[in-house]
Amino acid sequence: MKKTLKPGTMLYPLPAVLVTGGTMEESTVMTAAWTGIVCSEPPMTYVSIRPERYSHDVIRDAGEFVINLTKASQAFETDYAGCVSTRKEDKFERLGLRKLPGDVVKAPLIEQCPVNLECKVVEVKELGSHDMFLAQIVAVHVDEALFNREGRVCLEKAGLLAYIHGGYLPLGSRKIGTFGYSVMKPKTKKKKAAASRAASKTKAALKARAGSKQGKPQKKSVFTGKRVLVSDKK
Numbered sequence: 001m002k003k004t005l006k007p008g009t010m011l012y013p014l015p016a017v018l019v020t021g022g023t024m025e026e027s028t029v030m031t032a033a034w035t036g037i038v039c040s041e042p043p044m045t046y047v048s049i050r051p052e053r054y055s056h057d058v059i060r061d062a063g064e065f066v067i068n069l070t071k072a073s074q075a076f077e078t079d080y081a082g083c084v085s086t087r088k089e090d091k092f093e094r095l096g097l098r099k100l101p102g103d104v105v106k107a108p109l110i111e112q113c114p115v116n117l118e119c120k121v122v123e124v125k126e127l128g129s130h131d132m133f134l135a136q137i138v139a140v141h142v143d144e145a146l147f148n149r150e151g152r153v154c155l156e157k158a159g160l161l162a163y164i165h166g167g168y169l170p171l172g173s174r175k176i177g178t179f180g181y182s183v184m185k186p187k188t189k190k191k192k193a194a195a196s197r198a199a200s201k202t203k204a205a206l207k208a209r210a211g212s213k214q215g216k217p218q219k220k221s222v223f224t225g226k227r228v229l230v231s232d233k234k
């Protein structure tokens with residue numbers, strides 16, 4: 001049996017991202033959960049923003065913004081940026097958010113966020129409570145620590161933050177499958193498993209070597225502060 005509720009926004013999990021707008025000197029930052037991907041080629045996203053938000057007009061006038069993905073360890077900053085307006089205070093300063101210049105847009109990237117998507121608005125759609133800023137993703141920056149030895153981005157390593165029905169939750173890092181695993185040929189599956197085992201072995205050996213060199217196991221740092229520009233096609 002199911003209980004039927006009135007129409008609502010019960011979709012999960014949503015990201016709770018930090019959206020930045022403006023310029024390096026005069027910047028805005030706000031939290032948004034109403035965001036997602038709408039097209040692969042060209043890569044397109046949207047952010048829905050209420051007209052009363054300070055960021056709304058800044059982003060509408062500039063036609064640009066940056067989506068900064070958040071880590072579970074940034075839940076406090078994410079919540080705060082979603083509760084206090086730039087009209088009241090400089091949230092970058094208050095939260096110690098460091099700015100990095102983008103490659104294409106004038107809005108700043110947040111250095112502490114593991115991934116930053118530079119976006120150019122292509123259309124603003126008035127939907128009701130929110131205006132949807134439909135935008136093309138024009139550059140993607142990823143923390144260097146998230147690349148594996150083969151140069152692939154392992155986003156699950158970032159410890160990302162999810163927003164589920166009013167609550168903040170950490171996204172688990174244990175994969176239960178990858179895209180297409182349900183229809184993968186046994187031969188391919190075997191090949192992939194062997195490659196993954198080999199990679200784990202190499203990693204363990206490297207770790208052990210580094211540990212014995214220093215006399216203790218090395219701590220892994222998720223954030224290096226360095227960025228890598230990638231183009232992400234799916």
Ligand SMILES: Cc1cc2nc3c(=O)[nH]c(=O)nc-3n(C[C@H](O)[C@H](O)[C@H](O)COP(=O)(O)O)c2cc1C
Binds near residue numbers: 034083
């Ligand atoms: C988890 C969370 C998600 C939010 N998602 C949105 C959203 O998608 N769209 C929106 O307009 N406001 C959203 N807000 C509210 C704004 O972030 C908030 O009003 C913020 O203070 C606006 O900042 P500004 O006035 O500096 O632009 C969210 C707040 C939180 C805490």
